[in-house]
Amino acid sequence: MDTATVMLRSLSAPPYRAALGENGGFLLRHSVGSIPHKSEVDVPLTYADYYFVEALLRYRRWYLPQA
DSSP states (O other), X not given: OOHHHHHHXXXXXXXXXXXXTOGGGOSBSOEEEETTXXXXXXXXXXXXHHHHHHHHHHHHHHHOTTO
């Protein structure tokens, strides 16, 4: 299994992905803006959800072209 698949499966699993109707509507529970600046640590972030969805769409296009 390649690295992209492992990452997406991990982020899609219950420890990271919020259940429908939870987490204020965000997809991912534990995101980080900037650890060195101690900013936005372990919180849901709009741009984290955006990049997660972008990665899922690219994965589907590249690895599952028939879908």
